[in-house]
Amino acid sequence: MNLKRYLPILQWAPGYSRGDATSDLIAAAIVTVMLIPQSLAYALLAGLPAQVGLYASILPLVAYAVFGTSRTLSVGPVAVVSLMTAAALAPLAELGSTEYIAGAVLIAVMSGLMLTVMGILKLGFLANFLSHPVISGFISASGLVIAASQLKHLLGVQASGHNLLDIGTSLLDAFGDINTPTLLVGAGTLLFLCWARHGLKPLLVKLGLTLRLADILTKTAPILAVLITTLLAWYFRLDQQGVRLVGEIPSGLPSFTLPSLDTALWSQLAVSALLISVVGFVESVSVGQTLAAKRRQRIDPDQELIGLGTANLSAGFSGGMPVTGGFSRSVVNFDAGAETPAAGAYAAVGIALATLFLTPAIAWLPQATLAATIIVAVVTLVDLPALLRTFRYSRTDFGAMLATIVLTLVHSVEAGIIAGVGLSIGLFLYRTSRPHCAVLGRVPGTEHFRNILRHDVEVCPKVTFLRVDESLYFANARFLEETVIELVARELELKDLVLVCPAVNLIDASALESLEAMNERLSDAGVRLHLSEVKGPVMDRLKGTELLERMGGQVFLSTYQAWRTLTGHHSAMAPSER
């Protein structure tokens, strides 16, 4: 049983049927065709030689097929992670240098180790600290930065930078150097891909294809663009016109690579590797869960960490770059009918064949074509409706989202994500440090108690029912103390104060001390402190503390009981209550 848990392949491989194999092989063929340009493009985006993208699409797929729990997730280089890799390596090594490539390998290995260890320690919940608004804002902003970073390839100029400001100024400086043939190739590809996205599918359906086939063919439009522009580049010798091509890349399978053991480099890259791991994990899990839900399957987040961890380790040791489960490729795999992770392993074989036999053709591929495919892909990452929805629902969440977006756009991806996480945690703590408190009255004739400011309720001047809508812990302990002291100073007739605790899920040691201090002050002022509706787990812990011993009042099971005992209205109640 346990072995099956850690090796999910054992869950599906024994029952693997001929039918499954057929479905998986078809899906693999489609995914392979799509993966080739995507892998090359994301390597380019990460500032790496094109073949590194291919290497990262072979062994990682096999590793994920063995250790991953999603049946349809397709693992490989993805846009956001590639951008983060480039941003992490930029300050450490010159673009394209041996050290730069070694840095990418090291990030993959470190990220693989981190993910695997987190999986073994079951730390998948850590990813929850990336709130939805932060991750959505981060991905939208990254999409814009990525699109901007590709403009230089489209224009055929030199430019650099990993945020909109740097990219913008460096593009403006290079504006005079625009290469017209490059622009024609790039803009042409861009227009074709945009059209394919909206116009190709209806056209194919009109030509008599089934909806599903038309859909899949539409998604392979990038490979068509790649084929055509490669042919054009070769036929017209476009490199002599200043069009930059992918150029010669070593043919053959990747060889075993050892990561650098330079501890200084490890510590310099640690934060980046961690952020890449977490962002990659969150992206992958949300894609995996969305797809699994559609087929009523489940994925196990902790095992996913191991799946992605081993995928990254094998990417690193085979000279690749950091990988994760990508959205577009997984959707293609899913739509093409993949039944098991074996589809991924078959696609790995497809990519391996490409590195063996297709490299001479790939050499003629214009970089502008790849840039156009990236731009078209990442523009879909920008999710404006999510921005609006968050703004309407909660200004606090929107604040964290906006900080993430602005910092990602104008500073760096890392600053954006760190600020987002820090701000969402800080704002949550701030909210809980000033909890909503309500003075309650009784809904006439019932056992229910409601906020006196919102409902028409009975009150008793000698007894105040105060509901605190938050767990009591260090951040709000003093706030409660002050609220109660002010209340007591205001209500001169007060004899009994009942803290109504259905929303108190925890009383920590700091809050306990505050309650004890509060009890002292109340008894000095001649007011008895009571508690009502204390939850089981909270009560278990309070038993045996000095608070309960010293408290002048009682602990009531229900607020209504407290009302009956303290207001002395027992006989005035409706007969139904007896």
Added chain:
Amino acid sequence: MNLKRYLPILQWAPGYSRGDATSDLIAAAIVTVMLIPQSLAYALLAGLPAQVGLYASILPLVAYAVFGTSRTLSVGPVAVVSLMTAAALAPLAELGSTEYIAGAVLIAVMSGLMLTVMGILKLGFLANFLSHPVISGFISASGLVIAASQLKHLLGVQASGHNLLDIGTSLLDAFGDINTPTLLVGAGTLLFLCWARHGLKPLLVKLGLTLRLADILTKTAPILAVLITTLLAWYFRLDQQGVRLVGEIPSGLPSFTLPSLDTALWSQLAVSALLISVVGFVESVSVGQTLAAKRRQRIDPDQELIGLGTANLSAGFSGGMPVTGGFSRSVVNFDAGAETPAAGAYAAVGIALATLFLTPAIAWLPQATLAATIIVAVVTLVDLPALLRTFRYSRTDFGAMLATIVLTLVHSVEAGIIAGVGLSIGLFLYRTSRPHCAVLGRVPGTEHFRNILRHDVEVCPKVTFLRVDESLYFANARFLEETVIELVARELELKDLVLVCPAVNLIDASALESLEAMNERLSDAGVRLHLSEVKGPVMDRLKGTELLERMGGQVFLSTYQAWRTLTGHHSAMAPSER
């Protein structure tokens, strides 16, 4: 009114009476006598020349008298802040060098600025993030480190370090160099002070003194030790025996000092200054609140920030060191009968006179005497019962406390406090990320619902009432989703799921998306999602979201209403319910 708020002196100065003045003058005389050795000792502890301690006990007291809200707090150098200052400066400058002294001035100025700005922005609540267990553990551990750091003065050897490990090894290395006369002075003072603490008061009472006078005289025992050892040192020329003395210090009032404007130094000291500010503020406020409560006075934490901020600014600009409200000196001031902050201002005059006329005598004071007074003072900081109490009440809080203690002891004060704060926030988030959930049943014959695992209650197999005991936010959004999915997979007859929300104080944007996703999945499984007991503020926000539109079920005011509507037991209920 507003002026009075920001200048608390206006609250008491107009009504200042002759009686107040008499009380304040008496208290000031006693505090002055006590402050002189304490100021010298804490300057020594911070690695600063002795006069710096005196300088920090003049103007800051005047500033606090004008801006502070506590009537009895006594401001000046205190043990923990002095240790933190030494730890902050150690890596930057050589002990006792001009740069080192300038660093202390800069920390005082930065801390003054930070506190004042925090006060103006009303950020006093930030101090709440230092939980009681963390601050108590930190102060206990600091007490031990401080005591250990003074052993070298007691033994007359050279040693260094700001944690137990470093101090221990460096003391072991120097063990052969022990200077016997120094040890005799130091150990003698230590024994005298320990005896004074327990034996002097009963003796004085037996000799016929009133209890109060005996108490105050006991607390001035350190000054007696100072007088005697100074006389001994002078009479026997102990400096020629290797006993280190305070030595010649410039006589006269401090002169105006400008802090360094070196931005690199500012940024190097920023974190230390912030930690010193926060720790000093927390210590001062807790002392101030304790004393204020005894006389039914109040202090205003935000104005306290301004009081301490201006005190530190004036300490910095007069060549002093960081200051805060100290426990022992404030208690002496309180016990001696101080009525208003004017007592502090009078004590400032006393210290000023000392810098003018007593410096020749102070030159003969042995450092071992000061070390002994420090050790006796800080040992009271170690609070073992608090450790035990926290261990019994909550292992989580104890974990944060222990981490603080261990890191403070073996690494550094800054690491200790940062780890403590980080860990308490992290553990709080972890707890809230896996909230307590309870399936509820109805207490027979009532409108109350309780956990089916803890109470004997009625249930209905087609309707599940799930109470989540936590606000729903990003950290637990996915956890809830998984809990519900598992529940639905287990309860095959389930038709209606009611989320009982009295403990849900907040639903953030991430949790809203999770609820929407959960609603989709439930409706796919043929289960309707309902909500009950949604709080007013939460409901206000949910209105207008897609969740309410798409939800198959209803929102019930009470769980009992949901029970009546969904279980169809209406007619089966007790007649009292009609």
